[in-house]
Amino acid sequence: MPDTPDQHQEPVAGGGLLHRRALLVAGALSAGGLATGLKAATGARSPATMLKPGAPLSGVGERAPSAGTIQRIVPSLPFPGTGSSRTPLQLLEGTITPNGLHFERHHNGIPDVAPATHELLIHGLVRQPLLFRYEDLLRYPRESRILFLECSGNSGTIGADTPVQGSAGQLNGLLSCAEWTGVRLSTLLDEAGIAPQARWVQAEGADSAGMTRSVPLSICLDDAMIALFQNGEPLRPEQGFPMRLLLPGIEGNASVKWLRRLKVMAAPAFSRDETSKYSDILADGRAELFSLRMGVKSVILAPSFGLDLKCAGFREISGLTWSGRGRIRKVEVSADGGASWAEAALTGPVLPKALTRFRMAWRWDGGPVTLMSRATDETGAVQPPRSEWLAKYGPGQTYHANAIQSWHVDARGRVSHVYA
Template sequence: MIRKTHPELGDPAAGNGILSRRVFLEGTLVVGATGAGLSCGSAEPLAVQPWMKVPGPGFAGYGQPSPFESKVVKVFPPPPNPPGVGASRTPLHMLEGMITPSGLHFERSHSGVPEIDPDQHRLVIHGLVKRPLVFTVEALSRYPMQSRIAFIECGGNSLALNAPQAQPLNVAAIHGLLGCSEWTGVRLSTLLDEAGIEPEARWVIAEGADAAAMSRSIPLTKAMDDALLCLYQNGERVRPSNGYPVRLLLPGFEGNMNVKWLRRLKLTAGPAMTKDETSKYTILLKDEKAWQFVFPIEVKSVITRPSPGLALRGPGFYEISGLAWSGNGSIRQVDVSADGGRSWAPAALQGPILPKAPVRFRTAWQWNGGPAVLQSRATDDTGMVQPTRAQFAAERGFRGVYHYNAIASWRIDEMGEASNVYA
């Protein structure tokens, strides 16, 4: 049963069992007889477990997860590519909150992860500047630093949903090219001001130190706005797979532009038309048209629980939870549906709500044991609303593989199993 101290708390807010978000906002819901807890019976003392009878292991130089959490790992099915070419995916459905642990942050590599000696690494700023500059990592560490929480999402995340038929995939396989960290480093504008920008400069060409020399053209306006040269990720040095010893962070821009292992910044009057912004990362549209240089990630959300592989254990009270994000600003609202979009109710947003950072949303759901189709729909503070699959298809079609942000759907069957569907 559900007992409530407010006459509307726990009442339906949308069809198929979606309850009022005040369950979370006011924190006054009491859940009982739903399988969420076990009866104490006669309140006998707890058993003394084996781990209470002997001392545990001592200290370790670097902490590791519990061995009971060994399944919480990145996913990287063997691709038809050379070693080191491809991506590993964050297990979003196994995580909570908004921050991705550094060791679980997705990675995308075009030629493997280079082993860079930070003492030998150099960063050059040249081109249309008055004073070309060369920085060591130690020199960058002397500049004033700042931190911000920001997501990075690969432009090809969720491309599996472009397939004609819904594939039997889980959250990580479809949406796992997404991660969020607290990034710490030096504002790029500080270094560009020191170099002195020539009046005709409009673009910055960023180049990585990997074997592919992965490069992208970046508008100078973005470089002078909120770009960071990151030395730290979640309080420790950036992981090698995420750009050690220094990576570029362009909050809100597609992941490929956040160049890892950064070695060169060249100011130019126009874009360089590099391999990775011509052969890839161009948004193909219908009627043989395309968009180029579409940088911000559009508003998007995904339900991470319930989801494929996380079965419901019988009818009762559950929490629907997920992440919402936008490269154009902050998330203003997330609505959730349990009937395939026929009715919607606002979810509770868990703070902090930050620009260009994911937000955890939560919805109370009373599952009756019947079929359901779960969806989430995000709105950002620019007024942009996450489109339906039909709306996305009407504007862009399904020729491309980048910037897919349509509403995703999980079908819940009578056994409580979730599967990917188109609705």
Template sequence: EEAGLSPQAEWLLAEGADSAHMSRSIPIEKALDDALVALYQNGERLRPEQGYPVRLLLPGWEGNMSVKWLRRIKATEEPTHTKDETSKYTDLLPDGRALQFTFEMGVKSVITKPSSTMKLPRTGFYEISGIAWSGAGRIRRVEVSADGGATWAEAALTGEERPKALVRFRLPWEWTGREAVLQSRATDEKGQVQPARKAWLAQYSVNPYHNNSIVSWSVGADGSVKNVYV
């Protein structure tokens, strides 16, 4: 309202001052909903690596949309189709086509302990723990598997379950010394379930973007932990 936004404006172009001029088109509905222009983080000015002196923050949307080192915001009638939303950050489909403008973060979880490069020193009881999130809202459930997805047990969620925010989960587990494959699977308040890697690949083909599939950690007989694809 203070800027005098044109009634014809349907999109915003956010442009960064970095050497690559990172630029993204943002629907006006999102900008008027919960978008923030941030100067501070945790009570102090933004740090250089966080986008000092000012950055955009779009809750629930993928990080590449929250343009750092923000230099300008321009109202437009259509998306700008910058290089960062045509040649990059698109979803390649198995038939060769690509989806453009994937904004919302998919529901995802990841086990952070135990995880890669860690080693279980002995057999016995351990706590499997990690984080989960969804751009669509709150996390309602996280399940954990120690046998590569054959069986699942519901983990306990800790802390307040806030929309578009991280939540921690934990589950006690007894390691008997046998090889195991640890996985976590999250479900959000809209009923969206974190997909298995094979299901995600069947839908989106191979690309480095927007991957919210299940992460797997292999525990060897010697207690070593490493990432594996299941």
């Protein structure tokens, strides 16, 4: 007797969550149905595209116009170069962010830096201060790594008194992932010769904010990179062309763009953007400094706000997960507001400090449900519930918001952001 869909759609938790093998079987069934429907609708042997030559070659490709508009989410701001645009996460698949959609955060616009005259100075507690030109760095040994960047202020609205109704990108889109290629920072620091009393490195950008952040020397000597390429092409201007610091797993602001100076120091500079900003106010009114590493986190993108469900039945829940400490060990999904959980499938390769896609088979029965995801990383750190995250911080805290996020699906399939 042939298998029926029901035999493959074995429940693993409440709210219609199914065993992962349902992902494969249901996919095959729906593809067959689609083919039948198309043939009936057109009535022709071949589509028109098979009956005439297509468009010519082009120097730079564009997305298919009929795929719809996919753009960064750009707010209206009093100072247009000072703020952030967000990656429309809910409209993308996989884990790599196209370069034109990588989120932006600038503190006074995008500088037009000329690579022919731009120089990087390494100085401070070094044996010999050194200047490097862009063309110099192009001759150094390179390495490539797939890494996420997340702004420290990402998902900060989760502290609001009532849930902000926005798309997954609007709420969480200060997050992107790319293959970065460049020169290991330790190579250049070693060339300058690090003095024994050195403990911190202050990085400065060539933008008109003169962005500066102090980074522990230990991070600089571990896996830090001076990135020159992004997904195979030179950095985009808004990502720091011609060179940027790239600190895997660390809050995005510290990966200083348009890098022009590295000062090796015994202590942090305690500059404006590492004290009055990018510090985390606690419930008792004190604040944490240098909370640099991004916590373990996940967010469901399908379904999510703005992507309402049109009919009951089988579908896939999917989303992104990441941790600044390494690999994701597992993601659990709940479709009953946290009463029961089931482990999602992770789409490999699961890379350290990179985005990972998770998927969960689901049969929606058409009734109201609340969807949640909870990530655990390889160090054992677990994404906290919102109540636990809130309890630590003072009112108005928006940095390092990695609490579990919840989507409610009502009986008409409309998706809203809720606190559960």
